[in-house]
Amino acid sequence: MRFAGKVVIVTGGASGIGAAIAGRFAQEGARLVIAGLHADAAEAAAAALPGAGAIGVGCDVGDEVQVEACVAATIRAFGRLDVIVNNAGLMTFKTLAEWTGEDWLQVLRVDLLGAAFFTKQAFLHMGEGGGAIVNIASVHAIATSANAAPYAAAKAGLLSLTRTTSIEGRDRKIRANAVLPGAIDTPMLWDNPNVKSGAETVDRRDVGTPAQIASAVAFLASEDAGFITGTTLAVDGGRLAKL
């Protein structure tokens, strides 16, 4: 019960990796806020969680006003904020010649600014005991494929945000770390046009589960990782390690 008495926000927590992360924190005693794009799905996911209590909040993470409202709802419901997992993400596919400015902003808003908005709220609302932020990046932050430039750039930016957060968080006892999932068995992987076309090859032996990401996230958010901040942990079955 590493998170008994703690309050955790998981963005994009109604599906895929986010749902597994929320489930893991609930099993370990946390009270949860599922921040999802669609309020009904977030509420249904929260209602299905075991444990100490959970609410679902409709929140477009790319809209700073909605992020502020989500954190206000968290404090109203549970009176504190200890952990934020910036998991909400979006991946779109075009060539460099095709991307428009609006296409770029659509991805950057969700995958990078969403985490920045929640990080600001962490600094405003986490208590004297501090807290932890875990940013879900991707192996695409380090190595990528064609047709995914905004996603790869946003995830690389998320690693930089993680470093800045660790520096500015030091005196506030706020730790920040990033997880780099490899290929994880969710619809986001199998719907990926690059994977479908073979432009990005995925060896079946290199496919992990949402639960495997959740256990790394829970470790980084816990006191077991009390001296770990500003770093990135690849959870990819070794995919990044080989040529």
Ligand SMILES: NC(=O)c1ccc[n+]([C@@H]2O[C@H](COP(=O)([O-])OP(=O)(O)OC[C@H]3O[C@@H](n4cnc5c(N)ncnc54)[C@H](O)[C@@H]3O)[C@@H](O)[C@H]2O)c1
């Ligand atoms: N599945 C993989 O292989 C893989 C690999 C590397 C990284 N990731 C990352 O893991 C995270 C979760 O992905 P997943 O595989 O579970 O896919 P998913 O599509 O199930 O999860 C993404 C979640 O983000 C939510 N979301 C999208 N836009 C949002 C917005 N504007 N506001 C709030 N929520 C929004 C979606 O509703 C969804 O719940 C993402 O950040 C993704 O980039 C996934």
